[in-house]
Amino acid sequence: MKFLLALLSFVLITGISAAPAAPAKAKAPAKKAAAKKRAPRRNAVKTYYNAKFVKGGWNRADWEMVRSWRFDHDAEFLQMANCIQNKVPEGVSDQELQGKKGNSGYAIMLLKQKFKGNTVITCNMEFDYRMAPGIIIAYEPVKYGKDKLELREHYEVILYDDGLNLWHHYFEKGKPDSKDPRVIKSGVEQKWRKQFCSLEKKFYKPKTKYEVKVTVRHTGRGPQIEISCGGRIISGYAPNVPAGEYRIGLVGCEGRNRFYDFKVTNR
8 A cells, every 4th residue: 555655646746647659740841842943955056246336236355357368458357237248449340350359358357255066057148240258167367467367278168150169278388489468578489179069050049138158067077067058968087176175257259248246155
């Protein structure tokens, strides 16, 4: 009896109860994990350069004028109302620009930005009479004089009335006995060959705007260039496209040429 009384006193003092313990509270359902941000696609289109050649639509400081080895003059592009045009001397006819005065309007400008790997270049352009606006893919120019640049090895994508041409311009060491003042001065001689072309008489019309698209691809078999314009596509290998960095730009020659925009993307 004394033992039972002592046990009862202990329970009353400590608050221990023989009643079953209350059930544990259920855990709140876990919140849904926040949606992960989608990583950009590896093959997403990247725009390296994009401009319209209207006043305020482009910055001349992005470009630099480059001389041709063949022509000893400094050409330029004029700002027109909705485009730029290679400068041609007053009074020179379209026919003369196809002949002995063809070099008088020859103008090249390159983006200062350098490119590497695959690129897609698009430009809306047009010509008067017969020819010949184009897109340049070039090695780094060389310095000429104090503050001028002169083009060396390069490719020209040329649009004209009878089709599309890809020209490869390259340089060889000049002959020691050459009488050409350009060879004597530079020590080199410029040569060129047609890499590939399309030929369709009078297919492209004068004073008509065309989008020329040039795709540069570096493949396992070597660099390849594809050119499309007006529903026509030509392509082929261009083994001398630089494996490293290269320059991109415009050329106006053998006529009055107008350029409306210029865009470079990765694909």
